[in-house]
Amino acid sequence: MTVRDEATPVDARAYWGYFMRDAPREDPELTHVGPGTAMGEYLRRFWQPICMSEDLADLPKAVRIMGEDLVAFRDRSGRTGVLHRHCSHRGASLEYGIVAERGLRCCYHGWLFDADGTILETPGEPPGSRLKESFRHGAYPTHEESGLVFAYMGPPESRPGFPVFDGYDLWNTRMKSFEVTIPCNWLQVTDNYVDPVHSMFLHSSYASTQLTESFLLRPYCRFLETPDGSGITHSTTRRTTDELVWNRMNHALTPNIGELGSPWEKGLEPVLFRRVYATRWSVPVDDTNTVMLGWRHLNDFVDPWGKANEDEIGKEKMDFDAQVARPTYKAGQRDPGDWEACTSQRPVAVHAAENLGATDAGVQARRRMLRQAVRGERGDLLPAPVNGGSRPVRTFSQDTTLRVPRRPDPAEDWALLGEVGQRVHDAIVAADHLRGEERQTFVQRRLAEVETELGSSPRT
Ligand code: FES
Ligand SMILES: [Fe+2]
Numbered sequence: 001m002t003v004r005d006e007a008t009p010v011d012a013r014a015y016w017g018y019f020m021r022d023a024p025r026e027d028p029e030l031t032h033v034g035p036g037t038a039m040g041e042y043l044r045r046f047w048q049p050i051c052m053s054e055d056l057a058d059l060p061k062a063v064r065i066m067g068e069d070l071v072a073f074r075d076r077s078g079r080t081g082v083l084h085r086h087c088s089h090r091g092a093s094l095e096y097g098i099v100a101e102r103g104l105r106c107c108y109h110g111w112l113f114d115a116d117g118t119i120l121e122t123p124g125e126p127p128g129s130r131l132k133e134s135f136r137h138g139a140y141p142t143h144e145e146s147g148l149v150f151a152y153m154g155p156p157e158s159r160p161g162f163p164v165f166d167g168y169d170l171w172n173t174r175m176k177s178f179e180v181t182i183p184c185n186w187l188q189v190t191d192n193y194v195d196p197v198h199s200m201f202l203h204s205s206y207a208s209t210q211l212t213e214s215f216l217l218r219p220y221c222r223f224l225e226t227p228d229g230s231g232i233t234h235s236t237t238r239r240t241t242d243e244l245v246w247n248r249m250n251h252a253l254t255p256n257i258g259e260l261g262s263p264w265e266k267g268l269e270p271v272l273f274r275r276v277y278a279t280r281w282s283v284p285v286d287d288t289n290t291v292m293l294g295w296r297h298l299n300d301f302v303d304p305w306g307k308a309n310e311d312e313i314g315k316e317k318m319d320f321d322a323q324v325a326r327p328t329y330k331a332g333q334r335d336p337g338d339w340e341a342c343t344s345q346r347p348v349a350v351h352a353a354e355n356l357g358a359t360d361a362g363v364q365a366r367r368r369m370l371r372q373a374v375r376g377e378r379g380d381l382l383p384a385p386v387n388g389g390s391r392p393v394r395t396f397s398q399d400t401t402l403r404v405p406r407r408p409d410p411a412e413d414w415a416l417l418g419e420v421g422q423r424v425h426d427a428i429v430a431a432d433h434l435r436g437e438e439r440q441t442f443v444q445r446r447l448a449e450v451e452t453e454l455g456s457s458p459r460t
Contacts, residue, residue, distance in 0.1 A: 024352035030370055031185050031348050033284040034067030038374040040284075043255055044154035046383055047162055048283050049293035052179050052315065053147045056080060060104060062095035065153065067286045070140075072149060076101045081115030082151045084138030088119070113137045147177030148293055160383035166392035166435055167259070167276040167297065175295035176313045178280075180324050182292055182342060186256060186284035187367075188349040189292065189342050193250065193258035194362030196221055196236045202341055203263075203322060210321040210337060212266045214240050219248075220417035223362040225369070226396060227429055229380030230254060232369070233396045234362045237421040240267040245404040245417060247424045251396040252366055254373065254381050256282045259397035263320045264307045267401045270451075272444040273428070274399040277302050278320075288347040392435055400424050402451040416454070423450045 008016075033040040043066060051072050055061045060073035062085060069085040071094040083104065085093055092108040099105075103114040105121075111132075112121035117139030119132035140151040143162045152159050168175065182189055192198070196219060203210040219236035226233060231253040240246050246267025251259045262277040280294030296313045312319035322337020332340045356364060373381040404420060407413040427446035431439045 023346075024350050026185075026346075026348040027351045029374060030351075030367060031187050032287055033186065034286065039370070040066050041154075042370075042374045043284065045158055045160070046154075046255060047143060047150045047152050047160065048256075049148045049281050050082060050151045050283065051149050052177050052293070053144060053149055054177075054315075056149065058099060060095055060097050060099065062093065064285050064289075065151070066284050068153070070151075071095050071097065071104070072142075072151075073097070073099055073104045075099055075103055075115065079115050080142040080144050080149050081113075082140045082142050082149075083113055083115075083117065087111060088113075088135065088137045089122075113139075115139060115142070146175040146295060148295070163383065164392045165259070165276075165279065165395045166439065167279075167395050167397070168392075170275060170437065170440060171299040171301045173297050173299040173302075175279075175297055176310055177293070177295055178313050178318055179315050180292040180318065180339070181285075181316065182282070182290040182339060183288065183347070184290060184343040184345065185287060185348040186282050186290045187370075188345045189282040189290050190252065190256050190258065191349070191363045191366070192338060192342055193252040193260075194223065194232055194234050194366050195360070196234050196248075196250070196362070197359040198341065199236075202336065202338070211263045214238060214246065214266045214268070220414065220421055221359060221361070222418065222421050222425070223365050224425060225365070226251070226394075227432060228394060229378070230393055230395075231257070232362060232366050233425070235421040235425060237417040237424075238267060239406060239413065239417060240401070242406045243403055244268065244270070244401055245420050246399065246401045247421055248399050249396050249424065249428075252362075253393070253395070255370065256284075258282070259395050261397055261399045262302055264303070264305050265399045267399070269401060270403055271399060271401050272447045273440060274302060275440075276395060276397040394432065394435075394439070396428055398424075398428070400447055402447065402455065404451065404454045420450075420454065423454070 029038050033043060050063050050065050051061055056072060056074035060071045063070050063072050070082050071085045072082050074080050076099060083094055087094055087106040089109055089111050092106055094104055094106060096107040097104045100112055103112050103120055105112045110123040114120050117136040122132045125131050140153050143150045199211055199215040204215045217238040219238050222235045224233050231251060233249050233251050235247060235249045237245060237247045248261050259276045259279050276297050278294060278296050280292050282290050282292050285291055298308055309319040316324050318324060325339050326332035372378040407416055427450060428443050430446060431442040434442050
């Protein structure tokens with residue numbers, strides 16, 4: 001950008017590329033994630049998935065998380081571990097290590113490391129050597145859950161309890177894990193969590209219908225922080241027929257978690273509080289690479305259409321179109337999806353070059369929250385400590401379709417969509433004190449009341 005750019009009226013800036021040829025700099029406070037960076041330290045306060053369980057069989061796996069080279073493994077007794085990748089003897093990579101009954105053994109001189117970083121053996125040292133007691137190898141605590149291996153990489157004294165979300169076990173849900181590598185900064189991947197309007201274009205109207213045609217309808221959007229500091233919900237409300245209004249709410253949980261509803265939802269049948277379809281973490285590998293790890297939630301309530309395809313959920317695959325790279329560059333050009341949209345915003349999206357509009361309110365709100373969090377201004381955006389109880393984290397991702405007849409006046413009907421969105425939100429928040437099926441039942445009852453109130457008394 002140049003001074004001329006500022007001083008010249010917009011109308012006079014035709015063919016103005018020459019004066020805009022230098023891209024502004026990226027925003028390091030939100031995007032840089034290596035050790036010691038503001039965002040890196042904030043992200044390290046949360047349990048993060050680092051790989052799929054299926055990767056840890058007879059061989060260790062090299063992983064890179066938040067700019068740190070690590071190795072994950074499962075020893076022969078079944079315990080998982082995450083160690084600094086380079087052997088603390090002379091630096092050979094432990095990705096070539098030998099999985100032992102207890103711990104991981106370096107391939108070079110046979111030093112044996114326990115999952116917590118204890119040096120168990122230094123076989124080449126003379127008898128009586130106390131070398132192995134004089135230091136520890138770098139290690140992080142792990143937790144395995146439904147096909148994903150998590151690590152906590154923050155300060156030991158701040159380790160939170162492992163978060164359990166309240167949508168995990170409703171309706172005999174099975175959770176199938178998946179992994180997608182995305183070569184760009186983590187923040188732009190998570191910006192996509194709070195960008196409901198891209199569904200109208202990228203997924204539904206450009207080259208192919210990646211979502212149902214109902215996503216083509218212009219939504220009334222609303223972005224709200226959740227009452228417990230877990231993040232931001234974005235609510236989209238659409239009129240799908242003269243009789244029906246469909247509200248979808250997705251949830252971007254702090255700092256890098258997104259929960260969303262089913263891509264097969266049409267909003268053409270009444271339904272109350274249909275819950276989460278997928279939970280996903282966008283974990284920074286480093287500043288310019290991300291790995292998305294998460295679960296698909298498989299149950300009859302979220303998928304009454306029977307469209308789930310378990311064979312298509314896993315490593316670099318998802319039973320929902322447009323989530324992974326297209327097979328070729330040209331295929332991506334012809335039919336781009338989220339992967340192409342996010343990775344093409346530059347390796348690190350440059351916020352100073354953006355021109356944000358009304359529909360980017362969620363992106364702006366979430367960036368503001370994260371900035372406050374890394375500056376220590378929002379204690380409520382830190383996870384509860386390990387002894388903070390075992391309450392499940394309430395999540396808000398849902399679909400509700402109510403019978404609410406169309407109002408004759410278009411402006412009034414549009415305002416009504418906003419009211420439906422607010423009333424659905426309020427019904428869910430009113431159940432804040434409840435958990436699990438009790439919460440589900442309460443919200444459904446409240447939403448049925450909302451339907452009666454809005455559906456039976458159309459304004460004139
Ligand atoms: S470098 Fe690992 S044991 Fe020597
Ligand atoms: Fe998308």
